[in-house]
Amino acid sequence: MSHGTPNPDLTAVAEHQATVAALLQPTEVEVTPLADCLGRALAEDLVAPIPLPPFDNSAMDGYAVRSVDLADAGPEQPVELPVVEDVPAGRVDVPPLQPGTAHRIMTGAQVPSGADAVVPVERTDRGTERVRVFTSVQPGAHLRRAGEDVAVGATVLTAGTTLGPSQLGVAAAVGAAELPVHRPVRVLVLSTGSELVAPGTPLQPGQIYESNGLMLAAAVRDAGGEATLLRFVPDDVDAFHEALAPHLDGTDLLITSGGVSAGAYEVVKDALTGNGVEFTKVAMQPGMPQGCGRYRGGTAVVTLPGNPVSSMVSFEVFVRPALRAAAGHRVTRRPVRQATLTEPLTAPPERRQYRRGRYDPGTGTVSLQGAPGSHLLAGMAKANCLLEVPEHVTELDAGSTVDVMLLD
Ligand SMILES: Nc1nc2c(c(=O)[nH]1)N[C@H]1C(S)=C(S)[C@@H](COP(=O)(O)OP(=O)(O)OC[C@H]3O[C@@H](n4cnc5c(N)ncnc54)[C@H](O)[C@@H]3O)O[C@H]1N2
Numbered sequence: 001m002s003h004g005t006p007n008p009d010l011t012a013v014a015e016h017q018a019t020v021a022a023l024l025q026p027t028e029v030e031v032t033p034l035a036d037c038l039g040r041a042l043a044e045d046l047v048a049p050i051p052l053p054p055f056d057n058s059a060m061d062g063y064a065v066r067s068v069d070l071a072d073a074g075p076e077q078p079v080e081l082p083v084v085e086d087v088p089a090g091r092v093d094v095p096p097l098q099p100g101t102a103h104r105i106m107t108g109a110q111v112p113s114g115a116d117a118v119v120p121v122e123r124t125d126r127g128t129e130r131v132r133v134f135t136s137v138q139p140g141a142h143l144r145r146a147g148e149d150v151a152v153g154a155t156v157l158t159a160g161t162t163l164g165p166s167q168l169g170v171a172a173a174v175g176a177a178e179l180p181v182h183r184p185v186r187v188l189v190l191s192t193g194s195e196l197v198a199p200g201t202p203l204q205p206g207q208i209y210e211s212n213g214l215m216l217a218a219a220v221r222d223a224g225g226e227a228t229l230l231r232f233v234p235d236d237v238d239a240f241h242e243a244l245a246p247h248l249d250g251t252d253l254l255i256t257s258g259g260v261s262a263g264a265y266e267v268v269k270d271a272l273t274g275n276g277v278e279f280t281k282v283a284m285q286p287g288m289p290q291g292c293g294r295y296r297g298g299t300a301v302v303t304l305p306g307n308p309v310s311s312m313v314s315f316e317v318f319v320r321p322a323l324r325a326a327a328g329h330r331v332t333r334r335p336v337r338q339a340t341l342t343e344p345l346t347a348p349p350e351r352r353q354y355r356r357g358r359y360d361p362g363t364g365t366v367s368l369q370g371a372p373g374s375h376l377l378a379g380m381a382k383a384n385c386l387l388e389v390p391e392h393v394t395e396l397d398a399g400s401t402v403d404v405m406l407l408d
Protein backbone atom coordinates (compact mmCIF):
# COMPACT_ATOMS: atom_id res chain seq x y z
CA MET A 1 0.00 0.00 0.00
CA SER A 2 1.37 3.48 -0.82
CA HIS A 3 0.40 6.76 0.82
CA GLY A 4 1.60 9.22 -1.81
CA THR A 5 0.54 12.86 -1.77
CA PRO A 6 -2.11 13.84 -4.35
CA ASN A 7 -0.64 14.56 -7.80
CA PRO A 8 -1.09 18.32 -8.52
CA ASP A 9 -1.36 17.61 -12.25
CA LEU A 10 -4.51 15.56 -11.74
CA THR A 11 -8.00 16.79 -10.87
CA ALA A 12 -9.61 14.96 -7.94
CA VAL A 13 -12.61 12.76 -8.80
CA ALA A 14 -14.86 14.67 -6.37
CA GLU A 15 -13.85 18.01 -7.87
CA HIS A 16 -14.72 16.93 -11.41
CA GLN A 17 -17.99 15.43 -10.16
CA ALA A 18 -18.91 18.80 -8.65
CA THR A 19 -17.91 20.69 -11.80
CA VAL A 20 -20.07 18.44 -13.98
CA ALA A 21 -23.04 18.56 -11.58
CA ALA A 22 -22.88 22.39 -11.51
CA LEU A 23 -23.40 22.52 -15.29
CA LEU A 24 -26.99 21.32 -15.09
CA GLN A 25 -29.94 23.21 -13.62
CA PRO A 26 -33.02 21.38 -12.30
CA THR A 27 -35.44 20.76 -15.17
CA GLU A 28 -38.92 22.28 -15.26
CA VAL A 29 -41.84 20.73 -13.42
CA GLU A 30 -44.66 19.23 -15.47
CA VAL A 31 -47.99 18.07 -14.09
CA THR A 32 -48.10 14.57 -15.56
CA PRO A 33 -50.70 11.78 -15.64
CA LEU A 34 -49.83 9.13 -13.08
CA ALA A 35 -49.33 6.45 -15.72
CA ASP A 36 -46.50 8.48 -17.27
CA CYS A 37 -44.70 9.20 -13.97
CA LEU A 38 -42.80 5.92 -13.57
CA GLY A 39 -39.15 6.64 -12.76
CA ARG A 40 -39.62 10.42 -12.57
CA ALA A 41 -38.88 12.53 -9.48
CA LEU A 42 -41.74 14.09 -7.54
CA ALA A 43 -41.38 17.87 -7.41
CA GLU A 44 -43.62 18.62 -4.40
CA ASP A 45 -44.70 16.73 -1.29
CA LEU A 46 -47.89 14.73 -1.83
CA VAL A 47 -50.35 15.26 1.04
CA ALA A 48 -53.26 12.86 1.44
CA PRO A 49 -56.64 14.59 0.97
CA ILE A 50 -58.44 11.48 2.27
CA PRO A 51 -57.63 8.83 4.86
CA LEU A 52 -56.53 5.34 3.89
CA PRO A 53 -58.49 3.20 4.20
CA PRO A 54 -61.19 5.79 3.50
CA PHE A 55 -63.73 3.90 5.72
CA ASP A 56 -63.79 1.00 8.20
CA ASN A 57 -63.86 -2.17 6.11
CA SER A 58 -63.62 -5.92 6.38
CA ALA A 59 -60.26 -7.71 6.16
CA MET A 60 -61.97 -11.06 5.43
CA ASP A 61 -64.84 -12.61 3.56
CA GLY A 62 -67.28 -13.52 6.34
CA TYR A 63 -69.96 -12.01 8.55
CA ALA A 64 -70.11 -8.60 10.22
CA VAL A 65 -71.30 -9.13 13.80
CA ARG A 66 -71.46 -7.65 17.28
CA SER A 67 -68.82 -9.51 19.29
CA VAL A 68 -71.10 -9.64 22.36
CA ASP A 69 -73.61 -11.73 20.36
CA LEU A 70 -70.96 -14.43 19.94
CA ALA A 71 -69.59 -14.40 23.50
CA ASP A 72 -70.71 -17.99 24.12
CA ALA A 73 -69.97 -19.41 20.66
CA GLY A 74 -67.51 -22.30 20.25
CA PRO A 75 -66.84 -25.36 18.06
CA GLU A 76 -69.33 -27.48 20.06
CA GLN A 77 -71.89 -24.73 20.69
CA PRO A 78 -72.39 -22.57 17.59
CA VAL A 79 -74.43 -19.40 17.84
CA GLU A 80 -77.00 -18.97 15.08
CA LEU A 81 -77.80 -15.50 13.73
CA PRO A 82 -80.17 -14.33 10.99
CA VAL A 83 -78.32 -12.95 7.95
CA VAL A 84 -80.04 -9.66 7.17
CA GLU A 85 -77.91 -8.08 4.43
CA ASP A 86 -75.36 -9.03 1.82
CA VAL A 87 -72.51 -6.50 1.64
CA PRO A 88 -70.19 -6.87 -1.35
CA ALA A 89 -67.21 -4.50 -1.74
CA GLY A 90 -68.44 -1.28 -3.32
CA ARG A 91 -71.92 -1.31 -1.80
CA VAL A 92 -72.56 2.25 -0.65
CA ASP A 93 -75.92 1.94 1.15
CA VAL A 94 -75.03 -0.46 3.96
CA PRO A 95 -77.78 -0.44 6.64
CA PRO A 96 -76.75 -0.55 10.32
CA LEU A 97 -76.43 -3.95 12.00
CA GLN A 98 -79.17 -4.68 14.53
CA PRO A 99 -78.32 -6.60 17.74
CA GLY A 100 -78.59 -10.38 17.35
CA THR A 101 -78.11 -10.33 13.56
CA ALA A 102 -75.29 -10.67 11.03
CA HIS A 103 -74.51 -9.16 7.61
CA ARG A 104 -72.69 -11.34 5.13
CA ILE A 105 -69.68 -9.21 4.13
CA MET A 106 -66.81 -9.43 1.64
CA THR A 107 -63.18 -8.31 1.94
CA GLY A 108 -62.94 -4.54 1.44
CA ALA A 109 -66.67 -3.91 1.97
CA GLN A 110 -67.79 -1.14 4.31
CA VAL A 111 -68.47 -2.44 7.82
CA PRO A 112 -72.01 -1.55 8.90
CA SER A 113 -72.40 0.72 11.90
CA GLY A 114 -73.24 -1.38 14.94
CA ALA A 115 -70.80 -4.17 13.95
CA ASP A 116 -67.51 -4.36 15.83
CA ALA A 117 -65.98 -7.52 14.34
CA VAL A 118 -65.95 -9.84 11.34
CA VAL A 119 -66.07 -13.65 11.57
CA PRO A 120 -64.22 -15.32 8.66
CA VAL A 121 -66.48 -17.54 6.56
CA GLU A 122 -64.33 -20.57 7.40
CA ARG A 123 -65.50 -20.38 11.04
CA THR A 124 -69.19 -20.64 10.06
CA ASP A 125 -71.53 -22.94 8.15
CA ARG A 126 -71.58 -20.32 5.31
CA GLY A 127 -75.35 -19.82 5.67
CA THR A 128 -77.11 -17.18 3.58
CA GLU A 129 -80.47 -16.94 5.41
CA ARG A 130 -79.18 -17.88 8.85
CA VAL A 131 -75.57 -18.52 9.81
CA ARG A 132 -74.12 -20.80 12.48
CA VAL A 133 -70.91 -19.34 13.95
CA PHE A 134 -68.43 -21.69 15.64
CA THR A 135 -66.22 -19.13 17.34
CA SER A 136 -66.29 -16.10 19.56
CA VAL A 137 -64.47 -12.97 18.35
CA GLN A 138 -62.61 -10.10 19.95
CA PRO A 139 -63.96 -6.61 19.31
CA GLY A 140 -62.12 -5.22 16.28
CA ALA A 141 -61.29 -8.66 14.86
CA HIS A 142 -60.67 -8.58 11.09
CA LEU A 143 -61.58 -4.90 10.81
CA ARG A 144 -59.40 -2.41 8.93
CA ARG A 145 -59.94 1.02 10.43
CA ALA A 146 -60.30 4.25 8.43
CA GLY A 147 -57.01 6.15 8.45
CA GLU A 148 -54.90 3.39 9.97
CA ASP A 149 -52.65 3.39 6.91
CA VAL A 150 -52.67 7.13 6.10
CA ALA A 151 -54.30 9.94 8.10
CA VAL A 152 -55.91 12.87 6.26
CA GLY A 153 -53.22 15.53 5.74
CA ALA A 154 -50.32 13.10 6.13
CA THR A 155 -47.41 13.46 3.71
CA VAL A 156 -47.34 10.19 1.78
CA LEU A 157 -44.49 11.10 -0.60
CA THR A 158 -41.86 13.80 -0.23
CA ALA A 159 -40.42 16.01 -2.97
CA GLY A 160 -37.44 14.35 -4.63
CA THR A 161 -38.84 10.84 -4.32
CA THR A 162 -38.21 8.62 -7.32
CA LEU A 163 -41.61 7.29 -8.37
CA GLY A 164 -41.61 3.51 -8.60
CA PRO A 165 -44.59 1.18 -8.69
CA SER A 166 -45.35 1.40 -4.94
CA GLN A 167 -45.10 5.18 -4.89
CA LEU A 168 -47.47 5.44 -7.87
CA GLY A 169 -49.75 2.98 -6.08
CA VAL A 170 -50.07 5.09 -2.95
CA ALA A 171 -50.54 8.26 -5.03
CA ALA A 172 -53.45 6.62 -6.88
CA ALA A 173 -54.85 5.26 -3.60
CA VAL A 174 -55.17 8.79 -2.18
CA GLY A 175 -56.85 9.90 -5.41
CA ALA A 176 -54.08 11.68 -7.32
CA ALA A 177 -54.71 11.50 -11.08
CA GLU A 178 -51.55 13.43 -11.96
CA LEU A 179 -48.39 14.53 -10.18
CA PRO A 180 -45.90 17.39 -10.49
CA VAL A 181 -42.68 15.78 -11.72
CA HIS A 182 -39.48 17.08 -13.25
CA ARG A 183 -39.19 16.60 -16.99
CA PRO A 184 -36.37 14.31 -18.12
CA VAL A 185 -33.01 15.82 -18.99
CA ARG A 186 -32.55 15.95 -22.79
CA VAL A 187 -29.21 14.56 -23.80
CA LEU A 188 -27.47 14.48 -27.17
CA VAL A 189 -24.94 11.63 -27.36
CA LEU A 190 -22.34 12.15 -30.03
CA SER A 191 -19.66 9.70 -31.02
CA THR A 192 -16.73 10.43 -33.29
CA GLY A 193 -14.06 8.26 -34.84
CA SER A 194 -13.25 7.40 -38.47
CA GLU A 195 -12.69 3.76 -37.49
CA LEU A 196 -16.31 3.28 -36.45
CA VAL A 197 -18.98 1.49 -38.47
CA ALA A 198 -22.54 0.54 -37.67
CA PRO A 199 -23.19 -2.94 -36.27
CA GLY A 200 -24.86 -5.01 -38.96
CA THR A 201 -22.51 -3.88 -41.73
CA PRO A 202 -19.32 -5.69 -42.85
CA LEU A 203 -16.13 -4.79 -40.99
CA GLN A 204 -13.00 -3.83 -42.97
CA PRO A 205 -9.53 -4.31 -41.44
CA GLY A 206 -8.87 -1.39 -39.07
CA GLN A 207 -12.54 -0.74 -38.46
CA ILE A 208 -14.55 -1.49 -35.32
CA TYR A 209 -18.23 -1.42 -34.58
CA GLU A 210 -19.57 1.70 -32.94
CA SER A 211 -20.64 0.76 -29.43
CA ASN A 212 -20.13 3.75 -27.14
CA GLY A 213 -22.92 5.84 -28.63
CA LEU A 214 -25.49 3.11 -28.28
CA MET A 215 -24.22 2.25 -24.80
CA LEU A 216 -24.21 5.83 -23.53
CA ALA A 217 -27.64 6.59 -24.99
CA ALA A 218 -28.95 3.51 -23.20
CA ALA A 219 -27.24 4.63 -19.98
CA VAL A 220 -28.92 8.04 -20.30
CA ARG A 221 -32.33 6.41 -20.73
CA ASP A 222 -31.62 4.03 -17.87
CA ALA A 223 -30.86 7.07 -15.70
CA GLY A 224 -34.26 8.56 -16.65
CA GLY A 225 -33.04 10.95 -19.34
CA GLU A 226 -34.09 11.39 -22.98
CA ALA A 227 -31.33 10.49 -25.40
CA THR A 228 -30.73 11.42 -29.04
CA LEU A 229 -27.86 9.59 -30.67
CA LEU A 230 -25.65 11.19 -33.30
CA ARG A 231 -23.08 8.73 -34.58
CA PHE A 232 -20.31 8.74 -37.17
CA VAL A 233 -19.56 12.41 -36.85
CA PRO A 234 -16.43 12.78 -39.03
CA ASP A 235 -13.03 13.54 -37.48
CA ASP A 236 -13.15 17.06 -38.87
CA VAL A 237 -13.65 20.20 -36.80
CA ASP A 238 -15.94 22.02 -39.24
CA ALA A 239 -18.02 18.91 -39.83
CA PHE A 240 -18.26 18.46 -36.05
CA HIS A 241 -19.73 21.95 -35.53
CA GLU A 242 -22.06 21.47 -38.51
CA ALA A 243 -23.34 18.15 -37.21
CA LEU A 244 -23.98 19.66 -33.80
CA ALA A 245 -25.74 22.86 -34.84
CA PRO A 246 -29.24 21.55 -35.66
CA HIS A 247 -29.44 19.64 -32.37
CA LEU A 248 -28.37 22.24 -29.85
CA ASP A 249 -31.78 23.81 -29.42
CA GLY A 250 -33.61 21.75 -26.81
CA THR A 251 -30.51 19.87 -25.67
CA ASP A 252 -29.66 20.22 -21.97
CA LEU A 253 -26.47 18.20 -22.15
CA LEU A 254 -24.13 17.08 -24.92
CA ILE A 255 -22.11 13.96 -24.16
CA THR A 256 -19.27 13.07 -26.51
CA SER A 257 -17.11 9.99 -26.49
CA GLY A 258 -13.62 9.75 -27.92
CA GLY A 259 -11.31 12.28 -29.51
CA VAL A 260 -9.91 13.82 -26.35
CA SER A 261 -6.51 12.28 -25.65
CA ALA A 262 -3.12 13.25 -27.03
CA GLY A 263 -3.21 12.03 -30.62
CA ALA A 264 -3.03 13.96 -33.87
CA TYR A 265 -6.74 13.64 -34.71
CA GLU A 266 -8.61 14.53 -31.54
CA VAL A 267 -11.65 16.15 -33.12
CA VAL A 268 -13.63 16.66 -29.90
CA LYS A 269 -10.73 18.36 -28.19
CA ASP A 270 -9.85 20.41 -31.27
CA ALA A 271 -13.43 21.52 -31.84
CA LEU A 272 -14.30 22.33 -28.25
CA THR A 273 -11.08 23.92 -27.02
CA GLY A 274 -11.72 27.67 -27.10
CA ASN A 275 -15.44 27.02 -27.42
CA GLY A 276 -16.25 26.87 -23.71
CA VAL A 277 -14.95 23.40 -22.79
CA GLU A 278 -11.99 22.76 -20.48
CA PHE A 279 -10.02 19.53 -20.67
CA THR A 280 -8.32 17.94 -17.72
CA LYS A 281 -6.83 14.72 -16.41
CA VAL A 282 -8.78 13.25 -13.53
CA ALA A 283 -7.12 11.11 -10.87
CA MET A 284 -8.90 7.93 -11.84
CA GLN A 285 -8.48 4.80 -13.91
CA PRO A 286 -10.12 4.18 -16.27
CA GLY A 287 -11.38 7.58 -17.31
CA MET A 288 -8.41 9.90 -16.93
CA PRO A 289 -8.99 12.28 -19.89
CA GLN A 290 -12.10 14.31 -19.14
CA GLY A 291 -13.59 17.60 -20.23
CA CYS A 292 -16.65 19.69 -19.54
CA GLY A 293 -18.09 23.15 -19.96
CA ARG A 294 -20.67 25.04 -22.00
CA TYR A 295 -20.56 24.90 -25.78
CA ARG A 296 -20.07 28.52 -26.88
CA GLY A 297 -21.45 29.57 -23.50
CA GLY A 298 -24.74 27.66 -23.96
CA THR A 299 -25.41 23.92 -23.87
CA ALA A 300 -23.66 21.93 -21.13
CA VAL A 301 -21.03 19.53 -22.47
CA VAL A 302 -19.28 16.54 -20.93
CA THR A 303 -16.59 14.85 -23.00
CA LEU A 304 -15.94 11.22 -22.10
CA PRO A 305 -12.91 9.20 -23.16
CA GLY A 306 -13.32 6.86 -26.11
CA ASN A 307 -12.15 3.59 -24.60
CA PRO A 308 -15.46 1.80 -24.02
CA VAL A 309 -14.95 0.95 -20.34
CA SER A 310 -13.59 4.44 -19.70
CA SER A 311 -16.72 5.89 -21.30
CA MET A 312 -19.07 3.74 -19.26
CA VAL A 313 -17.26 4.20 -15.95
CA SER A 314 -16.97 7.96 -16.53
CA PHE A 315 -20.69 8.11 -17.22
CA GLU A 316 -21.38 6.33 -13.93
CA VAL A 317 -19.01 8.49 -11.91
CA PHE A 318 -19.66 11.94 -13.39
CA VAL A 319 -22.75 12.05 -15.61
CA ARG A 320 -25.31 9.81 -13.97
CA PRO A 321 -25.35 11.60 -10.59
CA ALA A 322 -25.57 14.98 -12.37
CA LEU A 323 -28.48 13.78 -14.55
CA ARG A 324 -30.33 12.41 -11.53
CA ALA A 325 -29.86 15.65 -9.59
CA ALA A 326 -31.05 17.79 -12.51
CA ALA A 327 -34.12 15.60 -12.90
CA GLY A 328 -35.00 16.29 -9.26
CA HIS A 329 -34.12 12.95 -7.65
CA ARG A 330 -33.14 13.18 -3.99
CA VAL A 331 -30.99 10.06 -4.29
CA THR A 332 -28.52 10.68 -7.08
CA ARG A 333 -25.82 8.13 -6.33
CA ARG A 334 -25.78 4.40 -6.83
CA PRO A 335 -25.87 2.41 -3.59
CA VAL A 336 -22.44 1.57 -2.15
CA ARG A 337 -21.75 -1.58 -0.08
CA GLN A 338 -18.66 -2.85 1.63
CA ALA A 339 -17.59 -6.22 0.26
CA THR A 340 -14.86 -8.76 0.89
CA LEU A 341 -12.50 -9.18 -2.04
CA THR A 342 -12.14 -12.82 -3.17
CA GLU A 343 -8.77 -12.25 -4.89
CA PRO A 344 -5.86 -9.82 -4.65
CA LEU A 345 -5.55 -6.76 -6.90
CA THR A 346 -3.08 -4.05 -7.72
CA ALA A 347 -3.95 -0.46 -8.60
CA PRO A 348 -2.05 2.59 -9.90
CA PRO A 349 -0.81 5.15 -7.39
CA GLU A 350 -2.50 8.57 -7.09
CA ARG A 351 -5.56 7.46 -9.04
CA ARG A 352 -8.84 6.03 -7.92
CA GLN A 353 -9.31 2.74 -9.68
CA TYR A 354 -12.71 1.48 -10.71
CA ARG A 355 -12.50 -2.26 -11.32
CA ARG A 356 -15.44 -4.21 -12.61
CA GLY A 357 -16.81 -6.84 -10.26
CA ARG A 358 -19.60 -9.18 -9.33
CA TYR A 359 -20.96 -8.59 -5.87
CA ASP A 360 -22.71 -11.48 -4.16
CA PRO A 361 -25.09 -10.01 -1.58
CA GLY A 362 -25.54 -13.45 -0.01
CA THR A 363 -21.89 -13.81 1.02
CA GLY A 364 -20.95 -10.12 0.92
CA THR A 365 -18.04 -10.94 -1.40
CA VAL A 366 -16.92 -9.37 -4.67
CA SER A 367 -14.93 -11.02 -7.47
CA LEU A 368 -13.17 -9.18 -10.29
CA GLN A 369 -14.58 -9.34 -13.81
CA GLY A 370 -11.70 -9.05 -16.26
CA ALA A 371 -8.38 -7.22 -16.12
CA PRO A 372 -8.05 -3.44 -15.57
CA GLY A 373 -7.68 -2.54 -19.31
CA SER A 374 -10.18 0.11 -20.39
CA HIS A 375 -10.89 -1.67 -23.71
CA LEU A 376 -12.16 -4.84 -21.93
CA LEU A 377 -15.86 -4.33 -22.42
CA ALA A 378 -16.91 -7.97 -21.90
CA GLY A 379 -15.89 -7.80 -18.22
CA MET A 380 -17.97 -4.66 -17.84
CA ALA A 381 -20.92 -6.50 -19.37
CA LYS A 382 -20.57 -9.28 -16.77
CA ALA A 383 -20.21 -6.87 -13.85
CA ASN A 384 -22.94 -5.83 -11.45
CA CYS A 385 -20.74 -3.40 -9.54
CA LEU A 386 -17.68 -1.18 -9.71
CA LEU A 387 -15.02 -1.61 -7.03
CA GLU A 388 -13.75 1.74 -5.79
CA VAL A 389 -10.06 1.38 -4.94
CA PRO A 390 -8.99 4.60 -3.22
CA GLU A 391 -6.30 6.86 -4.66
CA HIS A 392 -3.67 5.97 -2.05
CA VAL A 393 -4.14 2.19 -2.31
CA THR A 394 -1.90 0.30 -4.74
CA GLU A 395 -2.62 -3.26 -3.66
CA LEU A 396 -5.28 -5.17 -1.83
CA ASP A 397 -5.04 -8.73 -0.55
CA ALA A 398 -7.77 -11.33 -0.89
CA GLY A 399 -10.05 -10.89 2.10
CA SER A 400 -9.67 -7.09 2.14
CA THR A 401 -12.74 -4.92 2.50
CA VAL A 402 -13.53 -2.72 -0.49
CA ASP A 403 -16.37 -0.35 -1.40
CA VAL A 404 -18.50 -1.50 -4.31
CA MET A 405 -20.91 0.72 -6.24
CA LEU A 406 -23.91 -1.39 -7.22
CA LEU A 407 -24.97 -1.00 -10.86
CA ASP A 408 -28.24 -2.95 -10.77
N1 LIG B 1 -0.24 9.49 -25.69
C1 LIG B 1 -1.35 9.28 -24.99
N2 LIG B 1 -2.24 8.42 -25.44
C2 LIG B 1 -3.35 8.17 -24.74
C3 LIG B 1 -3.54 8.82 -23.51
C4 LIG B 1 -2.61 9.76 -23.07
O1 LIG B 1 -2.73 10.37 -22.00
N3 LIG B 1 -1.53 9.95 -23.85
N4 LIG B 1 -4.66 8.49 -22.77
C5 LIG B 1 -5.17 7.18 -22.95
C6 LIG B 1 -6.41 7.03 -22.24
S1 LIG B 1 -6.27 6.84 -20.58
C7 LIG B 1 -7.59 6.98 -22.87
S2 LIG B 1 -9.00 6.67 -21.95
C8 LIG B 1 -7.76 7.16 -24.29
C9 LIG B 1 -8.77 8.21 -24.57
O2 LIG B 1 -8.79 8.41 -25.92
P1 LIG B 1 -9.88 9.27 -26.67
O3 LIG B 1 -10.92 9.73 -25.75
O4 LIG B 1 -9.18 10.28 -27.46
O5 LIG B 1 -10.57 8.20 -27.57
P2 LIG B 1 -10.19 7.70 -29.00
O6 LIG B 1 -8.71 7.82 -29.20
O7 LIG B 1 -11.08 8.32 -29.96
O8 LIG B 1 -10.58 6.18 -28.83
C10 LIG B 1 -10.00 5.37 -27.85
C11 LIG B 1 -10.38 3.93 -28.14
O9 LIG B 1 -11.77 3.77 -27.99
C12 LIG B 1 -12.35 3.32 -29.22
N5 LIG B 1 -13.60 4.03 -29.46
C13 LIG B 1 -13.75 5.35 -29.55
N6 LIG B 1 -15.03 5.66 -29.80
C14 LIG B 1 -15.70 4.52 -29.86
C15 LIG B 1 -17.05 4.18 -30.08
N7 LIG B 1 -17.98 5.11 -30.29
N8 LIG B 1 -17.41 2.87 -30.06
C16 LIG B 1 -16.47 1.92 -29.85
N9 LIG B 1 -15.16 2.18 -29.61
C17 LIG B 1 -14.79 3.45 -29.63
C18 LIG B 1 -11.35 3.68 -30.27
O10 LIG B 1 -11.43 2.90 -31.38
C19 LIG B 1 -10.04 3.52 -29.53
O11 LIG B 1 -9.66 2.15 -29.52
O12 LIG B 1 -6.55 7.55 -24.89
C20 LIG B 1 -5.38 6.85 -24.42
N10 LIG B 1 -4.27 7.28 -25.20
Ligand code: MOO
Pocket residue numbers: 284285286287288289305307310374
Ligand atom coordinates in the same frame (compact mmCIF):
# COMPACT_ATOMS: atom_id res chain seq x y z
O1 MOO C 1 -8.25 6.67 -18.54
MO1 MOO C 1 -8.11 5.69 -19.85
O2 MOO C 1 -9.68 5.79 -19.46
O3 MOO C 1 -7.38 4.71 -18.53
O4 MOO C 1 -8.20 4.17 -20.44
